[in-house]
Amino acid sequence: MWKTVLKTNIIIAICFATIANAQLFRTKDRMDNLEGFDNQKFSYGFYLAGNNFDYKLVLDPRFGMNGQKSLVQTKSSYSFGAGLIGKFRLNDNFDLRFEPGLQFVEREIFFDTQSNDQFQAGTPANAPFTPRPLTDADKLRTVKSTYVDLPLLIEVHGDRWYNSRPYAAAGVNWMMNLQSNSTAPDDNAQGLFRTTTSNFAWSAEIGIQFYFSRFKLTPGFRGTFMMNDEMVADNPGTPPYWSAAISSAKTRALMFVLKFE
Template structure:
């Protein structure tokens, strides 16, 4: 699913690029002279978990993750550092739902957990752009973020023994991406695709041990792909 998502977005970028090269009128000619500007973004995401395992009392542990397409929305504050370098703060919300299937658990009803996540996403991102060509300006970006998971259930006293999969509320992540600025008559539209990856372990271990759900997990962290549509 993630491969199809990635290919579709790449084709969209190529189509926009071809159409923009035909443009002869330079839109928003003084836009990039601003020291600071603002905007907002909308987007879709498909998220999963990267899981690493450690020795435990359970043989061949395996967690399969399936996810639904979620959404992301937020604001943009952009500071120009150089003609080709900008520092951006993009606070927003990320929401998605995942289903975890523990293949090493054979008891019906105990082998799956639904995990709904809503993150407050607070990233600082460096944006490296090429020189503008007509109304097109490609770029790459990278940065780090603090993410607070409102639906982590970290403080919930019920753990997996009570049917509740828990995660840590506060996490660190990094993201990288590519995109293209398209200068339209009244605003700048910037589609991009981004990958987001957790740095910290997001699993909240069960209180009792042995736990067939969390004992085998050494690391569990978010990883996903975003389709990011900025309006500035």
């Protein structure tokens, strides 16, 4: 496995070294590519993304903690996404970008909350309940999400240096989860972790734009952070093993994007 990883890293390094040599360091007798491309009022393209999505959990101090021990853990996963690019030129240094896309996500949440049996008599936060032994299936929730991601970003870029230029961008996203199950009658008692459908986030991105003879390639890194709590509470009467243990669950994601314009 490690030999495969090493070979992959060597190939990637060679590719980037070739790009850097061709785009940045070979200055003799070289023409600038796509000289008038950035003067267009509108431009279009598409992007591919490799993602790492996770939940930022804030645990309930009563049901989500046992002393100093956290009873709920989350595991991130790697996934992919793709989308379109629409760019509106504001001036020489600023652009407005709209990049609708789809992000396919799968995450795991582990509930080690059997100790909440101590609250079976009821508390001000929950009604009395009958304890049940938690099986492995009860403790693990696999949360699948398909986000329709609609980010609106302001991009600022530096001056072009031969066939490259750096940029940074920031903005807000509306993210609709097509697999939220927010209105489903079942909850975690039946094995279903429900989340909200409509969500809002903010994003920040940095990268370098490379100009080739026929297109512009932009590798970049984007962070996306949900602003609202995505968790839908369990139904009344469900024991406090699951959603009661979590005060809020918000998505955070790191994406490596490749843009083609």
